[in-house]
Amino acid sequence: MSLFHLLIRNIWHRKALSILTVLSVTATVAFIIVLSLSKAGVEQGAEKGYGPFDVVIGAVGSDTQLVLNTFYHVGAPTGNISGNTLDKVKESSEVDRAYGFTTGDSYNGYPIIGIEPEYFMTRYGDQRLSDGSLYSNTGEVVLGAYAAKMLQLRVGDTFYGAHGLVEGGHLESEEEEEGGEHEEHGDDAHSIFKYTITGILPKLNTPDDRAIFTTMDYAWAVHEGADHNKEITAILVKPANLLSAQQLRSELESINGVQVVYSSKAVADVVNLVDKGSEIVDMITILCIVLAAISILLSLVAAASERTKDVGLLRLLGKSRGFVWMAMIGEGLVITSIGLVLGLLLGHVGGYLLQDTLFSYAGIQINPLQWSLDHLIIAAGTIFIGLVASFVPAIRMYRMDPLTLFKA
Structure with missing residues (x-):
């Protein structure tokens, strides 16, 4: 044997x-x-969670919370800062690119994020969308690949958001679309502000895959009456060079209620x-x-x-x-x-x-x-x-x- x-x-x-x-x-x-x-x-x-944006600016609070909410779309924002801060950051010679970031609303648990469409070119380069085109007008949105898959939405669909990261929101039915009327599902402005999907992003293999993106002014349009005080949630900054981040921090430290956070340090703290x-x-x-x-x-x-x-x-x-x-x-x-x-x-x-x-x-x-x-x-x-x-x-x-x- x-x-x-x-x-x-x-x-x-x-x-x-x-x-x-x-x-x-x-x-x-x-x-x-x-x-x-x-x-x-x-x-x-x-490693690739924050892309080229080595600095993020937001309301005073937890730096890790600010970074997690801004780049990973996890948790709640630390608060809002004045939109004038974005203007000051863009005027700085220490900045290569800077994009305002607004959030706080969602659709069925997927965050709705307001940011300039140029953000995608800066972070991901020239990539073709899976379908449709990027947004250009208030109320137009593009969906991350994962969000589109899970929500089963397509280009041309419309929906209504909800405040906060909750399992809320409302997909417009064919009867409502044809009749031109919308039954309010709540007593706030979110139930009457309609979003229209113009595009689906390609799979990016980052947390952006599970988010909904629109123009930065969507929050001001939803909350009418706040136009006199146009606040934003955060600012994503790509510094001009290695030393620019420190210089920019020194410039903005004097602004009350604003913190400047190094993205890599906050992410390293989370990993540790x-x-x-x-x-x-x-x-x-x-x-x-x-x-x-x-x-x-x-x-x-x-x-x-x-x-x-x-x-x-x-x-x-x-x-x-x-x-x-x-x-x-x-x-x-x-x-x-x-x-x-x-x-x-x-x-x-x-x-x-x-x-x-x-x-x-x-x-x-x-x-x-x-x-x-x-x-x-x-x-x-x-x-x-x-x-x-x-x-x-x-x-x-x-x-x-x-x-x-x-x-x-």
Whole structure:
């Protein structure tokens, strides 16, 4: 009997315990893969989350809250600042590009953001829209690719927004559109201000995919009567050079109620906070790895106890100590390898199933097809653990006398 056939027969003979051991390895590997994909998504999102806008200006408050709301569309804004601040920033010689940013309304949980359409050229370059064209008039909007997909909206559709990031808003029906009348769904101005979709953005792989964009003055048009005090939520600034950010900060520090934040620093603070929180997850991961190793060890120890007489017979028939050694080691490696392959597949399937949820709630973009150095480390570590767990029963069988094994 060849070594391979012996391994398959032994594994199949104790298929229940073998399957449980494989599932233990599979679950551990899949869990680690999902964590690896999520971590890579956070790091990549942090790297390109704010694009070329190294400075963001907004109301005094939490700098991380300002950056998260402005670039990642998470949480509430820190407040509003005067529109005159934008004029002052644009006049500064330290600024290459500056765009005002207004937000606070939404449609079915997707934020409506007012910003000049030139923003897309500055951040993403000359990219063609998936459909339609950019907005130019008040009330016209373009949708991020993910928002358009989830809301099932197309160019030409119209809707009514809602105040705040709530599951509100109203899609105009055909009867309302043909009749020219709109039944108010609330008692505020949002229920009568209609948005018309002019375009769908291409997939950008940033949080902008889950936002709705329109002209910066939409907030002033919705809230009539506030025209005398045209406030904005934030200003995105692309400095002229490396030293310009510090110079610009010095220029604006004297303005009451305004803070100037370095985007990279605020994002780094968030990533560091996530890393600290992931320490608990790392502890859970280590525990899962230990349990998987113990599962492999117990499975092989139980197998060795059952096969003592079989191994003794093989030795008496002339099989070498090395054959017995390889049989026990090989069984552990085969079980571990099967669990590893299934775990890799399950981990990427899990990443695929979770990508929309994570992107919708946290702006974390998971690429379920991504393969990296982490995968090689995970694979090598899994095989190593399986090999180590196989040593104990293999050494026991290797050292025993064949006649003693048979009499046992």
